[in-house]
């Protein structure tokens with residue numbers, strides 16, 4: 171709803187109302203100024219002024235068509251201008267960098283997936299590569315000429331989002347690293363967040379089940395994390411560290427985890443654990459190199475598809491363990507929908523049946539509380555898409571400044 175008068179300054183009220191009008195046009199486009207006024211409660215003169223401002227900032231345009239209303243002068247229809255801005259998203263993980271750019275309507279402009287061993291590179295060199303990858307994305311022919319309004323960076327670990335500091339990312343070997351500060355030179359705002367959180371944002375904004383307000387996105391990487399959305403908002407917790415599903419203790423006598431404990435879910439059903447179990451001849455007990463992961467996943471899936479009993483049994487065991495871990499989460503937050511992402515997606519034909527069975531067995535409510543478990547359709551770009559989607563949403567909500575009018579001095 172529109173912001174009225176009050177303790178905030180005039181400029182702030184106007185900026186907030188620009189966001190309200192932008193969001194209203196996003197939700198109901200194509201729509202007339204009169205429809206925006208009716209939906210927001212703002213008067214028509216104010217709406218006309220705000221729309222003129224958004225047009226000057228090239229965020230809104232007239233479609234050239236008119237509303238088919240019965241009485242009065244027909245209103246010119248408005249739509250979002252998808253030609254002027256771009257938002258970037260990047261995920262750094264154990265074995266890759268994934269970068270995307272999207273426009274104002276969340277349409278993908280460009281996407282790149284690069285093998286990258288972040289653990290081997292270390293935090294300083296990784297930060298250099300991250301900044302370079304964002305610069306390259308901003309200079310991509312599909313993006314060049316647009317105003318880059320911000321970037322969202324996804325990291326697999328505990329992230330203090332307000333400060334951009336990566337507190338602890340054991341699978342990358344990083345701790346207390348100020349990644350957000352390293353990106354200051356880019357010239358646009360950069361936000362850093364946990365990869366699972368941004369995966370959940372991507373599912374909510376652009377995934378196959380977009381708009382589902384209660385969902386969990388589970389990262390399927392060397393680590394396992396859960397992004398938990400309740401009522402359309404991320405569950406962050408008091409310290410911002412909610413959703414560390416991978417470190418749920420599943421078996422006190424189980425294998426050692428990257429966190430130093432034993433028998434955590436990710437030590438038993440993370441991609442490293444699955445590959446060691448499915449490919450005993452190829453993935454011995456040592457930590458996997460980032461360079462190996464994608465090829466070994468392909469091999470494991472190929473063997474399972476060919477009926478290799480060891481590979482099939484390993485994937486089914488992992489599915490059971492995932493289901494047991496997810497049952498704890500479903501009992502606590504009742505999400506209604508769990509999406510398995512990352513490298514879990516190609517493994518889903520074998521993971522999902524035992525996962526669903528174990529979930530139903532472990533959830534107190536009948537039929538797993540109606541909770542569905544499905545593969546994500548966003549693949550390895552989910553967290554990067556979420557980073558970009560979060561930037562666009564931050565424009566609508568006023569959390570990021572709007573681009574300046576084109577004719578500004």
Ligand SMILES: [Zn+2]
Pocket residue numbers: 416417427428429430431434
């Ligand atoms: Zn652990």
